Amino acid sequence: MIPFSPPHIDEKIIEEVVAALKSGWITTGPRTKAFEQKLVGYCGVPRVLCVSSASAGLELMLRWFGIGPGDEVIVPAYTYTATAEVVLHCGAKPVMVDVGENFLITTDNIRKAITPSTKVIIPVDIAGLPCDYDDINRLVNEPSMRQQFRPANEVQRQLGRILVMSDAAHSLGGWYKGRRTGALTDITVFSFHAVKNLTTAEGGAICLNLPEPFDAEALYRELCTFSLHGQSKDALAKTKPGNWRYDVTYAGYKCNMTDMAAAIGLIEIDRYDSLILQRRRQIFEAYTQAFKDDDRFQIPEFETLDKTSSFHVYALRLRHADEARRDAVIQRIFDQEVSVNVHFIPLPMLTCYKKLGYDIRNYPVTYDNYSREISLPVYYDLTDEQVELVIEAVKKATEK
Numbered sequence: 001m002i003p004f005s006p007p008h009i010d011e012k013i014i015e016e017v018v019a020a021l022k023s024g025w026i027t028t029g030p031r032t033k034a035f036e037q038k039l040v041g042y043c044g045v046p047r048v049l050c051v052s053s054a055s056a057g058l059e060l061m062l063r064w065f066g067i068g069p070g071d072e073v074i075v076p077a078y079t080y081t082a083t084a085e086v087v088l089h090c091g092a093k094p095v096m097v098d099v100g101e102n103f104l105i106t107t108d109n110i111r112k113a114i115t116p117s118t119k120v121i122i123p124v125d126i127a128g129l130p131c132d133y134d135d136i137n138r139l140v141n142e143p144s145m146r147q148q149f150r151p152a153n154e155v156q157r158q159l160g161r162i163l164v165m166s167d168a169a170h171s172l173g174g175w176y177k178g179r180r181t182g183a184l185t186d187i188t189v190f191s192f193h194a195v196k197n198l199t200t201a202e203g204g205a206i207c208l209n210l211p212e213p214f215d216a217e218a219l220y221r222e223l224c225t226f227s228l229h230g231q232s233k234d235a236l237a238k239t240k241p242g243n244w245r246y247d248v249t250y251a252g253y254k255c256n257m258t259d260m261a262a263a264i265g266l267i268e269i270d271r272y273d274s275l276i277l278q279r280r281r282q283i284f285e286a287y288t289q290a291f292k293d294d295d296r297f298q299i300p301e302f303e304t305l306d307k308t309s310s311f312h313v314y315a316l317r318l319r320h321a322d323e324a325r326r327d328a329v330i331q332r333i334f335d336q337e338v339s340v341n342v343h344f345i346p347l348p349m350l351t352c353y354k355k356l357g358y359d360i361r362n363y364p365v366t367y368d369n370y371s372r373e374i375s376l377p378v379y380y381d382l383t384d385e386q387v388e389l390v391i392e393a394v395k396k397a398t399e400k
């Protein structure tokens with residue numbers, strides 16, 4: 001069986017994790033701080049805070065912005081549940097909008113969904129392709145949009161407009177107009193979950209890129225405390241001789257990254273471009289070569305004039321299929337010992353969101369994308385021979 005997305009774990013990673021284990025310091029410490037600095041350099045942003053997951057990072061930042069009951073947060077209907085569930089956790093309302101044919105949230109649909117209660121937009125770089133951030137950033141800065149924004153606390157007053165926080169769980173290393181993801185919006189959150197391009201087993205990172213008067217360094221320090229119980233000193237600082245006394249100034253959260261996770265990340269980030277992204281690109285190109293001139297298939301967009309994907313998900317679509325036929329094709333692919341997937345089941349089709357009143361009929365493009373989509377395996381250790389097997393299996397499964 002060709003698996004869908006196993007992690008790439010080699011001796012270098014194992015050695016670094018063992019070194020962390022033997023160092024006497026396994027939770028947040030020097031390796032986490034070093035990994036944060038690597039991400040600062042990689043993304044070209046002022047500051048990065050590593051956390052235990054992207055979900056935790058998204059929720060932490062919504063809470064930092066003071067999101068609560070009565071607030072609206074715009075999210076695409078086509079995403080993973082984490083994007084919207086964090087809004088529910090805060091007691092706010094996820095306002096779902098339809099996406100475009102390329103799976104990404106559209107600026108027009110965002111515009112139609114904005115109300116005076118809109119506080120945050122969470123665009124999602126589905127499959128690794130960055131959203132249209134110039135348009136989205138321009139939209140929230142339009143004078144009429146700024147005028148109708150109703151700040152409810154000091155942080156919201158300082159920003160003076162809707163916050164743009166991208167869910168970049170898929171798009172580490174993607175490009176938009178010469179800049180990397182992370183540097184494209186006020187806040188960007190990456191995921192290092194086991195199936196993502198760069199993994200730390202579980203983990204996430206928050207890129208801080210807010211405009212003035214926000215100070216990235218001060219905000220970083222504030223968020224270190226916020227993500228660690230609201231405690232004035234972290235565990236490492238407390239180990240300094242005589243430095244035992246601490247205070248807790250408010251009820252914070254607990255979502256820091258461990259040094260064992262950061263050990264994996266430290267090895268991965270150094271070879272992410274040269275090894276991981278390059279191999280993923282080769283696989284994307286091989287699939288595209290195989291499917292592009294075949295009328296049965298619609299290939300995904302992964303490079304445009306303005307954008308380069310991080311090659312996270314190869315979202316192939318069947319041209320002449322409905323959901324039932326797509327499902328049957330998937331079964332026939334599995335029957336040939338090849339694992340595929342669907343990214344994603346739209347949120348309005350999941351019980352949690354149906355119960356809240358969301359209805360997939362209001363998101364026709366989302367449904368159409370989903371109903372014809374099949375995600376093909378893409379990962380560093382997938383060999384050229386296996387790529388050929390996947391292509392053959394897909395072609396055979398779609399024969400009449």
Ligand SMILES: *Cc1c(COP(=O)(O)O)cnc(C)c1O
Nearest residue numbers: 053054055080082169191192193
């Ligand atoms: C994986 C994923 C997340 C959640 O990441 P975690 O690190 O597992 O919390 C959020 N959004 C999208 C689009 C994802 O695919």
